[in-house]
Amino acid sequence: MLFGSKKVLGLDIGTSSIKIAEVDVSKNGAQLLSFAITPTPPNSVAAGEISDVTSVGIAVQGLVSDIHSKRKSIATGMWGTAVIVKKITIPKMERKLIQDQIRFEAEQYIPFDINNISLAHHVLNSSSTDDTIDLLLIAAQNELVFQYMSVIETAGLKCGVLDVAGFALANSFEANYGKFARDVVGILNFGASITNFVVIHNGDVVFCRDIPIGGFNYTNEIHKGLGISIQEAEALKLSAVSRREVPTEVHGIISSTNELVTEEVRNSLDFLSATTSGMTLSRCFFTGGSSVTTGLIETVSRVNGIPFEQLNPFHRVKASRKFSQNYLNQIGHFAAIATGLGMRKTGDGS
Numbered sequence: 274m275l276f277g278s279k280k281v282l283g284l285d286i287g288t289s290s291i292k293i294a295e296v297d298v299s300k301n302g303a304q305l306l307s308f309a310i311t312p313t314p315p316n317s318v319a320a321g322e323i324s325d326v327t328s329v330g331i332a333v334q335g336l337v338s339d340i341h342s343k344r345k346s347i348a349t350g351m352w353g354t355a356v357i358v359k360k361i362t363i364p365k366m367e368r369k370l371i372q373d374q375i376r377f378e379a380e381q382y383i384p385f386d387i388n389n390i391s392l393a394h395h396v397l398n399s400s401s402t403d404d405t406i407d408l409l410l411i412a413a414q415n416e417l418v419f420q421y422m423s424v425i426e427t428a429g430l431k432c433g434v435l436d437v438a439g440f441a442l443a444n445s446f447e448a449n450y451g452k453f454a455r456d457v458v459g460i461l462n463f464g465a466s467i468t469n470f471v472v473i474h475n476g477d478v479v480f481c482r483d484i485p486i487g488g489f490n491y492t493n494e495i496h497k498g499l500g501i502s503i504q505e506a507e508a509l510k511l512s513a514v515s516r517r518e519v520p521t522e523v524h525g526i527i528s529s530t531n532e533l534v535t536e537e538v539r540n541s542l543d544f545l546s547a548t549t550s551g552m553t554l555s556r557c558f559f560t561g562g563s564s565v566t567t568g569l570i571e572t573v574s575r576v577n578g579i580p581f582e583q584l585n586p587f588h589r590v591k592a593s594r595k596f597s598q599n600y601l602n603q604i605g606h607f608a609a610i611a612t613g614l615g616m617r618k619t620g621d622g623s
């Protein structure tokens with residue numbers, strides 16, 4: 274690139290909140306320079322689709338002005354049902370032929386109209402053999418790509434990197450914990466409408482899927498069970514988690530929803546095993562706004578028999594001294610994807 278900076282701002286657009294992170298990456302490691310988070314404008318993001326581009330664009334512009342950054346380029350991560358990541362095996366061939374082969378493979382495996390998708394791939398060197406190449410096929414509906422581009426343009430910025438949220442989660446993990454060569458590591462980011470799930474093996478993402486369940490399920494069950502508004506239900510949920518007094522039913526609803534979330538995680542673990550010739554997790558990290566829900570991690574861990582550890586996005590990534598430890602603890606659950614994106618460089622990624 275001739276003009277402008279290659280440095281990007283990491284932008285994570287969620288259903289419940291939008292996060293932005295400015296990270297400095299140097300030989301000495303990575304350092305968080307700025308971070309900001311704001312509630313997502315009501316009804317503007319659903320299932321990963323940005324239905325109200327203008328409102329989200331204005332919210333992003335607000336975040337960028339809050340952090341006073343000079344950077345003008347964005348790295349963001351798509352998620353939801355309009356993005357599919359699938360591991361496939363193709364015969365060994367020259368690298369330059371792979372792209373054509375990918376399109377052919379996508380026609381068979383991706384349930385979207387092939388004429389309206391953007392395709393990318395990432396070769397998995399560690400599991401490829403002499404005769405075959407393993408790769409991750411990444412397909413996103415063009416409509417979704419267009420929505421993200423429009424948000425960034427509305428905010429007066431440029432799109433430097435368009436990534437997949439799950440990959441950014443893996444990037445944050447690696448920057449903080451390194452490559453776990455022997456382990457099969459799972460990471461679950463419990464959000465509002467979805468839970469991003471990625472699996473890393475030998476330094477590669479080998480599985481990436483958004484599980485369609487999250488914090489909103491709790492809120493919605495409380496809303497239905499108590500006959501109160503969504504806003505009231507959300508407030509009651511947060512009160513219950515912070516041990517303030519709430520109607521007893523709320524605790525019951527939270528534990529039954531924990532079972533529901535656990536069931537969904539279980540299904541994804543089965544799916545992982547079925548699509549990777551029996552891969553199982555040896556350890557699992559968790560993060561996300563909903564991961565603090567009372568009893569959630571305990572239930573998921575107990576039922577699936579996997580030890581869970583909290584992913585600290587500031588384990589090795591240091592934070593500028595202007596941040597108090599208290600603030601870092603608060604944003605820690607929300608920051609993994611935005612910081613993982615903030616460490617991308619333009620021209621990076623798949």
Ligand SMILES: Nc1ncnc2c1ncn2[C@@H]1O[C@H](COP(=O)(O)OP(=O)(O)OP(=O)(O)O)[C@@H](O)[C@H]1O
Pocket residue numbers: 286287288289290291463464465466467468487488489507510511514561562563564565566606607
């Ligand atoms: N203290 C808390 N206790 C329980 N849940 C919480 C708490 N704080 C936030 N949440 C829940 O976390 C969710 C928001 O987390 P996060 O910001 O990670 O989601 P998001 O990225 O906006 O959602 P998604 O990625 O699913 O679109 C909401 O459902 C919110 O109710």
Ligand SMILES: [Mg+2]
Pocket residue numbers: 286287288464465
């Ligand atoms: Mg999220």
